[in-house]
Amino acid sequence: SQQGEEDPQALSIQEGENATMNCSYKTSINNLQWYRQNSGRGLVHLILIRSNEREKHSGRLRVTLDTSKKSSSLLITASRAADTASYFCATVSNTGGFKTIFGAGTRLFVKA
Amino acid sequence: EPEVTQTPSHQVTQMGQEVILRCVPISNHLYFYWYRQILGQKVEFLVSFYNNEISEKSEIFDDQFSVERPDGSNFTLKIRSTKLEDSAMYFCASTTDSYEQYFGPGTRLTVT
Numbered sequence: 001s002q003q004g005e006e007d008p009q010a011l012s013i014q015e016g017e018n019a020t021m022n023c024s025y026k027t028s029i030n031n032l033q034w035y036r037q038n039s040g041r042g043l044v045h046l047i048l049i050r051s052n053e054r055e056k057h058s059g060r061l062r063v064t065l066d067t068s069k070k071s072s073s074l075l076i077t078a079s080r081a082a083d084t085a086s087y088f089c090a091t092v093s094n095t096g097g098f099k100t101i102f103g104a105g106t107r108l109f110v111k112a
Numbered sequence: 113e114p115e116v117t118q119t120p121s122h123q124v125t126q127m128g129q130e131v132i133l134r135c136v137p138i139s140n141h142l143y144f145y146w147y148r149q150i151l152g153q154k155v156e157f158l159v160s161f162y163n164n165e166i167s168e169k170s171e172i173f174d175d176q177f178s179v180e181r182p183d184g185s186n187f188t189l190k191i192r193s194t195k196l197e198d199s200a201m202y203f204c205a206s207t208t209d210s211y212e213q214y215f216g217p218g219t220r221l222t223v224t
Contacts, residue, residue: 031211042203042215043155088155092211097168098143100213102155 006089006103014111019076021106023089024069030092032065034074037086037105046074046087051094081112114138116216118204124222125194133189133219135204144187145205145213146179148172155203161187194223 006023013019023032031050035043049056049065049072056063062075076083086105093099117136125131137144146158159179160167166179178190187206191198199222205213 033211033213035215037155042217043205043213045212045214048212090155093168095168098145098160098162098211099168099170100145100147100157100160102147102157104154 006087006106008106009104010107010109012109012111013079015079015081017079017110019079019083019108019110021074021087021089021108023072023074023103025072025089025091025101025103026070027091028094029067030094032063032072033090033092033100034061034063034072035088035090035102037088039085043088076108079108079110081110084108084110116204116206116214118202118216118219120219121217122220122222124224127196127223128193131191131194131221133191133202133204133221135187135189135206135216136185137187137204137206138214139185141206141208141214143167143207143209144179144181145207146189147203147205147215148200149203149218150200158189191221194221196223199223 033048034046037043047058049063060077065072086107088102088105090102119134144161147155149155157170158173159169176192180188201218203218204216207213
């Protein structure tokens with residue numbers, strides 16, 4: 001798989017349910033970030049987790065990072081129809097050049 | 113709230129022509145990026161820029177591409193001789209040293 005690959009590619013849930021998206025990567029990272037993109041719009045930063053952190057929370061978002069498995073997960077609790085969007089993980093390398101690699105994304109659809 | 117702006121929102125050009133995409137990053141930010149997103153595909157890193165020079169660039173960022181910060185506010189991406197496959201959304205982003213990137217709304221480039 002490529003750097004920053006998410007799964008599933010698409011997820012459809014009912015409002016109120018939790019949504020979990022996973023991301024895997026290959027190289028050493030400084031940090032991993034999750035972004036959201038509404039159709040045809042720019043990306044919005046959601047949360048950043050550094051390589052020495054294991055878990056982070058922000059509102060209804062919970063991110064975990066397992067550097068030994070080179071994987072991360074994003075959990076959105078109590079989803080809302082407005083959460084419908086594409087979600088991308090992005091890894092920032094350790095090379096010092098701030099190269100940021102985005103995954104292919106998970107398209108989340110929350111049904112009202 | 114400060115935001116990254118990009119102009120134009122849509123640029124149509126003929127193959128072989130030069131285009132300049134413009135971005136105004138957030139004023140106190142120090143690191144600047146260009147990304148592209150071909151329709152339906154993932155966001156691809158093009159280049160990062162810090163302290164008036166390129167920090168890192170991807171394989172996509174060949175001799176046809178250049179970036180410039182001509183004054184204290186603008187950050188531009190120039191494509192010297194556009195190809196059909198350059199058609200994409202181009203996003204500019206900026207950040208302080210916190211790695212959280214703020215993205216502009218994008219410029220849709222259509223090469224005919």
